[in-house]
Amino acid sequence: MIGNLILELRRGVIVLGVLSQLDEERYGYALINCLKEKGLEVDQGTLYPLLRRLESQGLLESSWRIEADRPRRYYVLSKAGRELLPRLTTEWTEIVSAMNKMLK
Amino acid sequence: MNLLDLYVTEVGRRLPQKTRADIEAEIRSALQDLVDERTQATGKPIDDERVLAVLNEYGDPEKVAASYVGDRYLIGPKLYTTFVKVVFPVVLFTVILVLTGLGSWLFLTHSTTEDWIQLVAQTIGNLVGSVLLTSGIITIIFAILERTVPEFGLKKVEWDPHRLLKLQPPDRIRPGIPIVIIVLTCLAIRVFNFSPGIWVGGATFTSVTEAWQCYPSCGTYTNVWSLSFLSATFDRYLYALDVLWGLSIILCVLLVSQGYWRTWTRGADIGLKALWIGLAAMMLAGPSLIGITPADLKAAGFPDVAAQASSSIDLVNQMVRVMLGLMIVLSAEVIVRQLTRLLRRPKPLA
Numbered sequence: 001m002i003g004n005l006i007l008e009l010r011r012g013v014i015v016l017g018v019l020s021q022l023d024e025e026r027y028g029y030a031l032i033n034c035l036k037e038k039g040l041e042v043d044q045g046t047l048y049p050l051l052r053r054l055e056s057q058g059l060l061e062s063s064w065r066i067e068a069d070r071p072r073r074y075y076v077l078s079k080a081g082r083e084l085l086p087r088l089t090t091e092w093t094e095i096v097s098a099m100n101k102m103l104k
Numbered sequence: 105m106n107l108l109d110l111y112v113t114e115v116g117r118r119l120p121q122k123t124r125a126d127i128e129a130e131i132r133s134a135l136q137d138l139v140d141e142r143t144q145a146t147g148k149p150i151d152d153e154r155v156l157a158v159l160n161e162y163g164d165p166e167k168v169a170a171s172y173v174g175d176r177y178l179i180g181p182k183l184y185t186t187f188v189k190v191v192f193p194v195v196l197f198t199v200i201l202v203l204t205g206l207g208s209w210l211f212l213t214h215s216t217t218e219d220w221i222q223l224v225a226q227t228i229g230n231l232v233g234s235v236l237l238t239s240g241i242i243t244i245i246f247a248i249l250e251r252t253v254p255e256f257g258l259k260k261v262e263w264d265p266h267r268l269l270k271l272q273p274p275d276r277i278r279p280g281i282p283i284v285i286i287v288l289t290c291l292a293i294r295v296f297n298f299s300p301g302i303w304v305g306g307a308t309f310t311s312v313t314e315a316w317q318c319y320p321s322c323g324t325y326t327n328v329w330s331l332s333f334l335s336a337t338f339d340r341y342l343y344a345l346d347v348l349w350g351l352s353i354i355l356c357v358l359l360v361s362q363g364y365w366r367t368w369t370r371g372a373d374i375g376l377k378a379l380w381i382g383l384a385a386m387m388l389a390g391p392s393l394i395g396i397t398p399a400d401l402k403a404a405g406f407p408d409v410a411a412q413a414s415s416s417i418d419l420v421n422q423m424v425r426v427m428l429g430l431m432i433v434l435s436a437e438v439i440v441r442q443l444t445r446l447l448r449r450p451k452p453l454a
Contacts (some may be wrong), residue, residue: 027132031138044134049171052127064129072133087317 014042016092018050019077019085022060027072049077059084107155108135110268111165118169118184119361127172135162156265162262187246189361191239198238200290211254242408277363282356289349296334296342310397317342323353335395344383351376370442377435377442384435388428394421 014071020033028048035042040063054060066070077085114134116128138158143150162168173180179187199450206227355372359365398413 016154027137028134029141033242045168045171048130048134052130057354070136071129071132 014046014050015054016039016088018047018054019043019059019081019088021073022077022081023085025074025076027074031075054081107152107159107268108132108139109266109415111159111162111202111265113364114165114268117168118166119172122397123172131162133169137161138162143278156268159265159268166263166350178243179250180249183246183250185363187242190246192279192360193357194238194242195235196286198234200287202227202234203287204290204294207294223448241407246266271350277359277365279360282359286353286356289353293346294348297346333396335393337391338387338393338395341383348376367446370446374442375437377438381432381435381439383402384428384431388425388432393424 011028017035017038018031021034021038021088026034028051031051032044034040051060051062054064055075060075061078062073062075064073066072076098112128112132115131116124119127126416135158138161139150141156142154146154169184170180175253206223274340356370359369394417396413396417397415
């Protein structure tokens with residue numbers, strides 16, 4: 001039960017974390033490492049379906065490229081994604097501020 | 105096919121056809137990245153055990169597929185494979201049943217173009233209705249099971265990537281070709297066993313009315329003849345043909361239900377093709393398979409047709425021989441291809 005609550009809490013955060021790191025093009029594995037370096041661990045089974053979902057919602061764009069004889073799918077924020085990110089960031093800042101006050 | 109491909113295939117077969125190829129490509133790319141990372145970290149070439157560790161880390165194919173499918177689908181990855189295995193033969197049987205009805209009518213009657221168009225349109229309507237009804241009922245049953253099966257507390261078998269090592273087949277089977285073979289084979293059995301003659305005229309005798317009757321309705325008809333198109337030589341081969349057709353259908357059904365070529369199904373395919381080659385060679389070397397002659401047509405009351413039929417019958421004879429020759433060549437090609445696949449070792453991982 002505790003695990004589920006933590007998962008639920010992280011779910012929304014991951015979306016914002018992913019969007020925040022895709023102002024430049026990255027492929028899935030590079031994005032996982034990038035998030036990990038910044039302290040947010042996301043497993044592959046969560047990230048890849050999330051990327052597809054965000055793309056289907058029009059927030060990301062993707063393209064396949066061949067690198068070292070291997071196809072890689074690169075993701076980047078779409079125009080809608082770039083417009084949404086500042087609004088989500090503001091929302092997040094307000095939530096954090098409010099929660100900090102509540103949890104003191 | 106290496107372990108990564110087998111794993112990707114295991115995930116892919118639980119995904120809807122529409123997105124399958126794209127998701128498979130993405131998972132393959134992600135797995136390759138993980139494998140590369142392990143190779144660089146250890147400084148050693150990757151082996152099967154390390155790949156299996158990566159696959160174990162990536163997770164149960166069923167769960168991976170579920171993460172892509174989400175909750176929006178009526179039937180999720182848990183039951184999707186079983187659903188396809190059930191719905192597919194049932195729909196196929198329905199299609200064969202309806203098409204056999206149409207085929208029987210076409211072979212047994214001789215009616216106007218309008219009648220044909222009417223019947224074909226009616227058959228298409230029946231086909232769509234029957235397929236929708238049967239697949240709809242099965243879908244509803246599976247949708248209910250999808251939402252109730254966990255409550256029955258069925259024991260879930262823990263996924264172990266080592267199971268991939270037991271998989272021998274290097275290729276996934278697309279169901280299209282086996283289905284076409286099944287349908288055509290059923291039609292062939294129907295035609296050669298039950299309609300070996302040419303109906304000259306447009307009527308048949310019905311036991312219900314005990315009278316000659318036209319299909320669907322063409323008034324009074326007289327002078328009905330049935331001529332044997334195939335020779336007595338062909339009849340001698342018919343039992344062997346039926347056995348081989350039956351075995352072909354069984355193999356195709358197994359291939360569709362399993363989704364993979366396995367060692368024994370490849371062996372069975374090789375054996376079957378060898379038998380086909382033997383039979384085709386015997387038919388090719390033996391007497392003509394076409395039994396109809398200009399004299400038969402003349403005796404049946406068609407002297408004008410009989411006069412021009414000789415060259416046409418020769419042409420049909422030649423065509424049959426060419427087809428038998430083609431069958432031998434194509435079967436031999438399949439045998440070589442299957443043997444190559446059987447003997448080929450899995451590719452080493454990069």
